Amino acid sequence: MSSTFEPGSLEPGRDQGPPDVDLDRVWLGVAAQVWRRRPGLVERLAAAALRSPGLARALVTTASLLPGWIIASSIVLAAGALATLGTGASLVPLFAPAVAAAGIAYAYGPGIDPAWELAQSMAVSYRMVLLVRVLVVFALDAAMGLVASAASGTAAAVTFGWLIPMTAVSGLALAAATVTRSATIGAAVGLTAWACTVVSVYTESGQLATAVVSSSLVLPYLAVAAVGGTIAWFATRIPRGTS
């Protein structure tokens, strides 16, 4: 390769071809095809659904950015499934919202996402990238939850029962992470809030799983999710640039 940044003379010897052939141009065409990343089926479908190739790329690369989180999610859910099998009680749902909360908090924020500053200057809104990442976290947790629930025999009903508390706790974690600009604090807030909910409901009803199966808690969960989402939205907005 050339030792300069100047275009043209891209490689020693390449300018020795026939005068009517622009070898630099040919090389760029070849390099463009060799270096490009060909989107897979999931990315193509996501691009069509989201109407944004940028968001689709963010979607498919998110998971690969966070292998630690995926491993942690798998371990926590596997532990929940084993505990459920061993005790006969459905403990898996109690783990799921906490996993989602930690996952979302760790997928977002300055100091956590290395390219946060750069992403903030992009045309595709970073909040949209965030929402896409939330989708990835939920989708993966729900998929793992389905597998774990199937093992304990409570399958889909319980899994769907988790989704609302997951939304609530994740929304709360996200709001805390964005307000404090710390994913660690966000995760801690989400986990603490969920633990408090489980303990308080258990104290009242004597049933550990009440926190995820009681229909009376659906509305409070939805309210928390909505408030958390709103806080996250305001915390990440860019106010008018003039005053």
Add this chain to the structure above:
Amino acid sequence: MNVEIEGVTRRFSRAQAVDGVSLQTGAGVFGLLGPNGAGKTTLLRMLATVIPPTSGRIQLLGRDPGGYGPRREIRRRLGYLPQNLGYYPGFTVAEFVEYFALLKEMPPGQIPKAVATAIERVDLGGRARAKLRTLSGGMLRRAGIAQAIVNEPELLLLDEPTAGLDPEQRVAFRGLLRELGERATVIVSTHLVEDVGAACSEVALMDAGRIVFQGSPDELIACGEGSGASGDAPLERGYSAVLRQARFAKEVA
């Protein structure tokens, strides 16, 4: 004018990072000089629409970045290299540049060629498929420059672009800057006054959040002549003389 800012301030809690800066610039390479903590990075972050000003008026590429639609349009035509370039270590150079090309909403059909061109322009063709985690500091900086120029930006903001580059690469980079400045507004924040002398048509010197000098590199050199200011090169003497004068004036005031 691609950049028009008037009375812009930015405050972080009690600290006044930028204090009433006004600036207008069109196509060309504009150098932003100043000591650490002068407010250069904060000013660039505001121009990159990463943070809003506390007060004042900003107009970029004829648009107000305060509105969502205009801001999105500005960002499509913007290139930005932050001082601390964050990157995903598992990405290759080509994937990294391509990812940000997508986030800049470039037409997908144009992206592969644009990515290849940007990578070749920073002389990283030989490492295009190397993971970012395997690159040296200078190579990472060049990958950052590649993502900044991939969309042929009309407004290019570079914060310490030559940090980590060796002397040969810095010379080459100045050539690239001059070429980019023929069509676009390029604002370069740097500590290295020789970069400014070699590549910039206009320069501003910031100190304590304010612009204390604005003019051509020759005019900055003239400020140092006969001033007795320290410095090995004429531009450094001009830089020192202007800073000394600005600080003296502030003390008196």
